[in-house]
Amino acid sequence: MTQTNNNMTVNPDLAMERAKCNFNVLEVTHIFDGGERNTLQRKKIEDVALNSGASKDALGEEHMSPKEKYENAVRKSCIYATMMKNELAELSGLESFGVSSPVIRRTADAFFKEVSPFLLHLGMFVPTIMGQCTPEQQSYWLPRALDMQIIGTYAQTELGHGTFIRGLETTATYDPETEEFVLHSPTLSSYKWWAGGLGKTVNYCIVVAQLYTKGECHGTHPFIVQIRDEDTHVPLPGIKVGEIGPKMGFNTADNGFLGFDHYRIPREHMLMKNAQVLKDGTYVKVARHGKLTYGTMVFVRVVLVNEVAFNLAKASTIAVRYSAIRRQSKPKPDEVEPQILDYVTQQHKLFIAIATAHALQLCSTWLWESFSAVLAQMKGGNTDTLPEFHALSSCLKAISTSDSAHLIEQCRHACGGHGYMISSGIPNLYNFVSATRTYEGDYTVLLLQTARFLVKAYEQAEAKKPLTPTVSYLAHAFSGSRATWDNSPDGIIRSFQALAAGKTAVCVTNMRKRMRAGLSQVDAWEMSTIQLVAAAEAHCRAVIADTYRKEIVRLTANSSPNVKVVMDQLTTLYLYYWALERTGDLLMFTSVSQKDLVDLQIAYEELLLKIRPNAVGLVDAFDLRDELLHSTLGSYDGRVYERLMEEALKSPMNKEPVSDAYSKYLRPMMKGKL
Numbered sequence: 001m002t003q004t005n006n007n008m009t010v011n012p013d014l015a016m017e018r019a020k021c022n023f024n025v026l027e028v029t030h031i032f033d034g035g036e037r038n039t040l041q042r043k044k045i046e047d048v049a050l051n052s053g054a055s056k057d058a059l060g061e062e063h064m065s066p067k068e069k070y071e072n073a074v075r076k077s078c079i080y081a082t083m084m085k086n087e088l089a090e091l092s093g094l095e096s097f098g099v100s101s102p103v104i105r106r107t108a109d110a111f112f113k114e115v116s117p118f119l120l121h122l123g124m125f126v127p128t129i130m131g132q133c134t135p136e137q138q139s140y141w142l143p144r145a146l147d148m149q150i151i152g153t154y155a156q157t158e159l160g161h162g163t164f165i166r167g168l169e170t171t172a173t174y175d176p177e178t179e180e181f182v183l184h185s186p187t188l189s190s191y192k193w194w195a196g197g198l199g200k201t202v203n204y205c206i207v208v209a210q211l212y213t214k215g216e217c218h219g220t221h222p223f224i225v226q227i228r229d230e231d232t233h234v235p236l237p238g239i240k241v242g243e244i245g246p247k248m249g250f251n252t253a254d255n256g257f258l259g260f261d262h263y264r265i266p267r268e269h270m271l272m273k274n275a276q277v278l279k280d281g282t283y284v285k286v287a288r289h290g291k292l293t294y295g296t297m298v299f300v301r302v303v304l305v306n307e308v309a310f311n312l313a314k315a316s317t318i319a320v321r322y323s324a325i326r327r328q329s330k331p332k333p334d335e336v337e338p339q340i341l342d343y344v345t346q347q348h349k350l351f352i353a354i355a356t357a358h359a360l361q362l363c364s365t366w367l368w369e370s371f372s373a374v375l376a377q378m379k380g381g382n383t384d385t386l387p388e389f390h391a392l393s394s395c396l397k398a399i400s401t402s403d404s405a406h407l408i409e410q411c412r413h414a415c416g417g418h419g420y421m422i423s424s425g426i427p428n429l430y431n432f433v434s435a436t437r438t439y440e441g442d443y444t445v446l447l448l449q450t451a452r453f454l455v456k457a458y459e460q461a462e463a464k465k466p467l468t469p470t471v472s473y474l475a476h477a478f479s480g481s482r483a484t485w486d487n488s489p490d491g492i493i494r495s496f497q498a499l500a501a502g503k504t505a506v507c508v509t510n511m512r513k514r515m516r517a518g519l520s521q522v523d524a525w526e527m528s529t530i531q532l533v534a535a536a537e538a539h540c541r542a543v544i545a546d547t548y549r550k551e552i553v554r555l556t557a558n559s560s561p562n563v564k565v566v567m568d569q570l571t572t573l574y575l576y577y578w579a580l581e582r583t584g585d586l587l588m589f590t591s592v593s594q595k596d597l598v599d600l601q602i603a604y605e606e607l608l609l610k611i612r613p614n615a616v617g618l619v620d621a622f623d624l625r626d627e628l629l630h631s632t633l634g635s636y637d638g639r640v641y642e643r644l645m646e647e648a649l650k651s652p653m654n655k656e657p658v659s660d661a662y663s664k665y666l667r668p669m670m671k672g673k674l
């Protein structure tokens with residue numbers, strides 16, 4: 001039986017859930033959006049972009065051939081780009097359209113079940129022009145890129161190297177006679193590989209290559225390179241470019257390969273904010289910090305924390321709504337089958353996903369603000385805060401992408417068989433988010449970058465030198481006693497810090513032991529990397545827990561009492577969950593007892609029950625329109641079975657009553673005539 005709600009037929013179980021929600025959903029939406037103003041602005045943008053129906057496909061992407069899918073994605077990207085230029089830019093209050101507006105980025109998800117072939121243009125090509133060009137270069141390239149007169153991508157990774165940027169093989173050799181750089185791919189492994197949009201869409205790209213001038217190599221530098229004719233789009237002579245083939249996801253992003261055969265570009269096409277090559281070939285270093293050419297990657301790592309929080313919010317919305325309408329099993333023979341959301345194990349799978357979406361969303365805003373502060377300092381020539389920020393953005397990128405991918409997969413498990421349907425929306429979310437763990441710096445590699453910083457900070461703490469804010473807790477690592485356990489939120493956060501400090505101390509001790517036993521510093525480091533990754537992970541969890549808690553306390557200071565309660569429950573759930581996931585570590589590095597842990601488990605289970613009545617309200621508060629969810633299981637009205645059947649009937653396989661395969665293969669085989 002269904003019920004009507006605001007002219008919409010709503011599944012009665014969902015209607016009942018909404019009726020029993022005891023907090024003001026809109027207030028929580030404002031918290032998630034970062035304030036009421038942002039919510040209003042977001043809704044305006046969504047209305048303009050989505051109400052016309054331009055985001056909809058007549059036939060689902062999943063039924064199209066790869067070529068049709070790509071062409072459809074280009075078609076819709078062009079529609080969306082035009083909207084961005086004409087209407088959305090003004091609404092988003094930006095001077096230059098689109099760039100750095102997460103709302104515009106998010107709204108684009110209604111147009112693409114996978115991704116837009118323009119993603120790299122706005123995500124990396126434009127930011128690189130903004131971050132790596134001199135003002136003169138910027139004034140030439142930026143207006144053309146923002147107006148989409150040219151479309152670009154970021155081609156750094158090669159067949160042979162992605163992680164180790166210093167090992168890239170593409171060369172850019174300066175020729176002072178003609179004042180040009182000669183780009184060349186000396187080996188198969190030096191072919192650029194992976195850049196999004198490179199296969200068919202873009203006509204320009206940022207190419208990262210080893211710079212040679214006057215016979216000397218100066219390491220990797222970025223260049224802006226035209227690869228296709230601006231009118232015909234035909235690849236230019238000296239360029240070999242194509243698409244790399246089917247992938248787990250990103251199949252509408254035409255990721256490509258690119259090789260150069262002594263291909264010449266003007267000297268001015270080297271991006272010269274951080275280093276320059278003069279007309280006579282003299283190399284001049286401008287930047288104060290050697291790694292500023294890695295700036296676009298740092299920017300994207302920051303953006304990705306927000307990106308995965310959003311995608312996790314989508315997956316938890318789908319799985320929680322579905323769990324409210326799905327009834328299964330009969331634990332009490334005289335009662336109706338319960339909603340699967342009533343099973344505590346289901347709550348254990350799902351509520352941590354909601355809490356993590358909140359934790360990562362708030363951390364992403366905080367990280368973005370810290371990034372803006374670092375950029376402002378660097379404008380004044382001060383790069384002192386960059387190492388700490390690199391360590392922070394590296395670990396937050398690694399942990400947020402990894403946790404989100406894991407929890408999205410958990411949401412799929414929570415939806416049983418139907419979660420495996422493409423139409424549930426979850427497989428596409430998983431395929432997209434699992435790639436974020438790899439690209440823009442692999443998980444392990446980035447945690448090891450954070451570990452370098454932690455080890456140095458530990459040595460500073462040991463020498464009683466001042467520490468930067470995110471590692472100030474290391475100062476307590478030398479007290480000689482284990483941290484005192486207490487199960488208050490602040491107590492748990494202190495314990496997480498004690499774990500991070502304890503694990504870092506173990507790494508340092510082991511490395512010193514290994515070096516005393518004769519290993520080189522590099523080998524001693526290598527032998528300790530499993531523990532170094534664990535130390536960096538623990539550090540990151542302490543940072544997320546601390547930031548989430550502080551931000552929620554701040555943001556709910558003026559909230560209504562029930563909102564305060566439910567936000568506090570969610571934060572506490574997050575802390576209990578991770579404490580229970582790390583009981584072994586807590587026993588090693590804090591005074592926690594077996595009884596404390598048994599009590600904590602019970603407190604956690606009771607918290608799940610307290611959150612249960614508000615679960616649907618909590619995911620409604622993410623305020624994700626059906627167009628963004630692309631889900632038969634998660635739409636607002638909960639008409640799950642009807643939608644599953646409607647989608648099944650759209651399958652081209654159901655067009656004819658008998659498949660051609662019957663007469664071609666089945667019949668001959670069954671009649672013994674094959």
Ligand SMILES: CCCCCCCCCCCCCCCCCCCCCCCCCCCC(=O)SCCNC(=O)CCNC(=O)[C@H](O)C(C)(C)COP(=O)(O)OP(=O)(O)OC[C@H]1O[C@@H](n2cnc3c(N)ncnc32)[C@H](O)[C@@H]1OP(=O)(O)O
Binds near residue numbers: 081108162298440
């Ligand atoms: C209009 C169209 C509409 C259509 C719709 C379109 C829809 C889009 C709408 C858009 C709306 C607008 C929104 C804009 C935003 C959009 C964003 C969207 C999301 C973004 C998605 C983008 C998709 C991206 C796809 C993937 C792209 C890529 O993957 S690019 C390639 C990335 N590659 C890597 O990350 C490589 C990883 N490797 C490294 O970083 C390094 O090699 C290394 C760090 C591992 C090691 O480096 P190195 O060997 O040089 O250093 P090392 O010797 O280890 O260390 C020396 C010291 O240097 C320090 N260090 C290292 N790196 C840094 C750094 N970055 N900063 C500071 N310091 C650094 C290091 O710590 C060492 O320090 P010490 O210990 O002190 O010595």
Ligand SMILES: Cc1cc2nc3c(=O)[nH]c(=O)nc-3n(C[C@H](O)[C@H](O)[C@H](O)COP(=O)(O)OP(=O)(O)OC[C@H]3O[C@@H](n4cnc5c(N)ncnc54)[C@H](O)[C@@H]3O)c2cc1C
Binds near residue numbers: 155164194196441
């Ligand atoms: C969907 C997608 C889109 C992409 N888009 C782009 C793009 O637009 N532009 C672009 O330039 N690139 C792009 N990439 C490439 C991406 O940035 C790289 O794949 C990524 O940086 C990882 O590098 P790799 O592939 O060389 O992995 P590898 O470094 O070969 O990693 C393989 C394994 O080795 C381990 N490993 C490597 N080095 C170390 C180490 N020092 N210590 C311990 N373990 C190590 C890793 O942890 C991993 O488990 C994209 C990739 C994907 C999947």
